[in-house]
Amino acid sequence: MEGIGLSDDSARDDGTGADDAVLLFVGGPLDGRVEIRAARHGEPLPTVTHVHLHNGPKVVHRYDLQPLGEQAGVYHLRTSARKSARDESTAD
Template sequence: MSDSDTADSVLLFLGGPLDGRVEVREARHGAPLPTVTHTHLHDGPKVVHHYDLHPLASGAGVYHLRVDAPEPADAAGPA
């Protein structure tokens, strides 16, 4: 078992509603997930954000907010 399998991970979130959040994922929960989905519930419709993991040094990583490419105007189909 390598050191990364037994050490906690420190994870930073950048962008979106989780911007600036730092989480420590305990080693017993396994390696950090490659993608995290956050659903923001409020008075309006729910808003879903996806964060993709960019590993740094062993035991550290940054989750960046996934920015979806805007759809072209003609992608909606015929009017």
């Protein structure tokens, strides 16, 4: 087996690298999901939109990123602005 060299990439055979971001989702249909964003894809997006299609109406959820250091973050479910506007109009 002489002459066979191993590259440095073989140490990362699990698909994750030291510069990859670990992202956790809190709330909504993605609650508890953990995602590894590869460093080659750049910085995590500030907002992620999740669209659920089924036999009924389309359901859209938006998650906003709260960074936790350089390589971790939490996406929190955005509360509906329409719902809070409705609540304000009924308060009068």
